[in-house]
Amino acid sequence: MANVYEKERSLEHEISGKVAGALPGVEVLAVELTGPERFTVYVDREGGVDHALCEQVTRVLWEYLQTYSVDVSSPGLERPLRKPEHFQRVVGRKVKLKTAERSKVRGEVVRVDEDAVTVGVDGDELDIPYAQIVRGNLIEERDAR
Numbered sequence: 001m002a003n004v005y006e007k008e009r010s011l012e013h014e015i016s017g018k019v020a021g022a023l024p025g026v027e028v029l030a031v032e033l034t035g036p037e038r039f040t041v042y043v044d045r046e047g048g049v050d051h052a053l054c055e056q057v058t059r060v061l062w063e064y065l066q067t068y069s070v071d072v073s074s075p076g077l078e079r080p081l082r083k084p085e086h087f088q089r090v091v092g093r094k095v096k097l098k099t100a101e102r103s104k105v106r107g108e109v110v111r112v113d114e115d116a117v118t119v120g121v122d123g124d125e126l127d128i129p130y131a132q133i134v135r136g137n138l139i140e141e142r143d144a145r
Contacts, residue, residue: 004033005100005134012082015041015061022060026053030080032135038069042080049074081136087117090138095119097128098135106139 012031019028019041029042043049043057054072064070081087081095090109097105097119105128107121116127 008033008039008134011039015064018060019043019057023053023056026057029075029086030082032080034071035069037067038071039064040071040073042073042075044075044079077138077140079138081138082130082133084112084114084117084130086136087112094139096135096137096139097133099128099132100134101132 008031011033012028015031016028019026026043026045029044031039031041033039041057041061043053045053054074057072058065058070061070061072079086079090081090081097087095087109091112092108094106094108097117099105105119105121105126107119107126109117110120110125111118116129117133119126119128
């Protein structure tokens with residue numbers, strides 16, 4: 001399974017550079033392999049993501065279409081979180097994380113620094129290094145009315 005996450009990180013690094021160069025202001029939040037020959041790219045920008053932007057990103061990634069089926073998506077309600085700046089935006093909100101050791105963590109983001117995110121879980125605080133996070137998502141808090 002580690003190879004999948006290493007491949008995702010490699011693709012994310014490559015794709016982020018291509019998208020940033022071609023479409024200033026568009027951020028690649030995450031790349032997730034959804035099959036052996038398929039991946040999803042989650043993007044965002046000031047003002048939000050629409051179908052036209054997804055088409056533009058797909059055109060930038062045309063060379064990947066030789067090998068992969070590529071989906072481009074908005075972050076959605078369960079926004080992907082991978083980098084320190086992603087976690088900084090959600091301090092005080094609930095997240096779910098999966099680490100390299102396959103453990104799952106759900107809790108509130110308490111603090112963020114350059115190396116780790118601190119998550120409050122059942123009255124304790126866990127420091128989780130970004131390098132160990134293989135999946136991170138915001139948990140949408142819905143009104144229980």
